[in-house]
Amino acid sequence: MPRVLFICSRNRLRSPTAEQVFASWPGVQSDSAGLSPDAEQVLSLEQVQWAELIFVMEAVHGRRLKQRFAAALKGKRVICLDIPDNYDFMQLELVRLLEQKVGALLR
Template identity: 55%
Template sequence: MRKVLFVCSRNRLRSPTAEQVFSTRRGLEVASAGTNHDADVPLTGDLVAWADIVFVMERVHAAKLRQRFGKHMKSTRLVCLDIPDDYAFMDPALVALLESKVARHLR
């Protein structure tokens, strides 16, 4: 089972959408979190250590993750999706973008 973590700022729109979209995929265990302190599910070292691959929505998320949790990333793969905070939760355009950008990294 491959463990996948999706990260955005507040864990309210992009990363929860990704979690929901990929939660039904066979062979994946998924979670989501946010880098901000007011995130619905704040990012922790345990979550980072748990993941085999972490997808961040923006480069700023990757920088925060490396700065705060770099020691927890041993063999964790980090991928920046470059998806701006322009979408609502489960927005069909966001879902399509996630599916096109994430799928190639899960093969």
Template identity: 60%
Template sequence: MRVLFLCSRNRLRSPTAEEVFAGRPGIEVASAELAPDAAEVAKAEHIEWAELVVVMERAHKAKLTRNFGASLKGKRVVCLDIPDRYAFMQPELVELLERKAGHLMKP
């Protein structure tokens, strides 16, 4: 299964999720951001590659739908409702990701 994690700037939450779930059997992960001026901006190719798209906030889901509506057809999109208040690999963030997304990471 191919999983794409998205957040605003791809500096804290999404890269942490990518790190946490990378290397699991049968799972390929990637991360990108939805801000237009970020280093790794989400593109249609990212969306097309993914089987599951995981966003951190409802605002991300709305922006994703606005920007990539046609590419999302047939894709599962899940919002984890994780606010932007954690550092990269902060133990509390890792625990939240495991609790909220761990069950999704089954091929």
């Protein structure tokens, strides 16, 4: 059962949408967090260690993730989805984009 972590800046729109979408997929465990200090769920070392596959929404998130958690990322796959911060929580277009980009990697 893959353990999948979704990361954005503030964990309010994109990453919690992804967590919710893929939580209902059979055989997938999902979680989400943000890298900003004011995130709803600030990314923790435990989350990084838990994850088998990590998706970041933008390249800047990948850079920040590597700066803060370099040692914990050894052997982990980090994938940038290139999804800009211009969607609302559970917006249909965002859900479809996530299913298209992430779904193919989880099948």
